[in-house]
Amino acid sequence: MAPISDLRIAVICSCNMNRSMEAHHFLSKKGFIVKSFGTGDKIKIPGSAADKPNIYDFGITYDEIYQDLLNKDKTLYTQNGMLHTLDRNKRIKSHPEKFQEANEKFDLLITCEEKVYDQVLEFMETQEPSDNSIAHVINFDIPDNLEEATIGAFLISDLCTMIIKSEDLDNDIEEVLHTFEDKAERPILHSIIFN
Structure with missing residues (x-):
């Protein structure tokens, strides 16, 4: 199946066990280019x-x-x-992956809790940008249980679908996120980083 977009997506939670994997599963079935990671020590x-x-x-x-x-x-x-x-x-996939050990570039990094969002930004600040391409880091909290992980995967899929419809993401991102925030009824954090 050909991908529905060339947008490279990373979904990140603490352990790469529940929330990021449910979203990974859901997005890959929809045809997105997606990987999943954890940021925790263990x-x-x-x-x-x-x-x-x-x-x-x-x-x-x-x-x-x-x-x-x-x-x-x-x-x-x-x-x-x-x-x-x-x-x-x-x-x-075969095993949980740690975000801090990945050496791939993504256009969109979606985190599932504020602590993870902070860890991703902290790590990215220590990296030397290779080509100064822009990546968007977006967080909305998803409680770490099976039911919420499923709901979160639907919401992440909705967000990604809204994003790929944008013709100029860097200019439209705030509007897209505002629309999504109203629909999902969850506060969103957003930062821009350079790859």
Whole structure:
């Protein structure tokens, strides 16, 4: 399937496990050129209690996490949706990726929470622009649960669809974001960075 736009999109959450992967899955099915990332130090997913998360290093595969949770408590991780989430993830790509280790350029970086937005901007400020192409970093908060990740993926898809209809994104971006903000009823953060 040919892409519906040449816009290169990155969707970024903390662990590249739930919100960014649901959006990655949704956007790729719609024909967008998309990758997903996390910005956290570690991958943290719910454990047997609120104060006992499962913690993994970036570099582990989704399948390895799946097998680990299966061995720990198949019933718990089936009920809380983690095995289903990991099953979806491993059909999209092999492992969680850390944004700070990616050396690709994107036109649009969509973050799913303000902390992640700040981490992306902080990291980009340390990078030397290679060709001074403009990228837009956009954030709206998506709570980190399965239902909100699905709603967030729909909203991200709507936003990307609005953006690709613009003939001059750099001039139209504020208007597009204002329209989207009203429709989504979520506050938006936006910054321009140079690649």
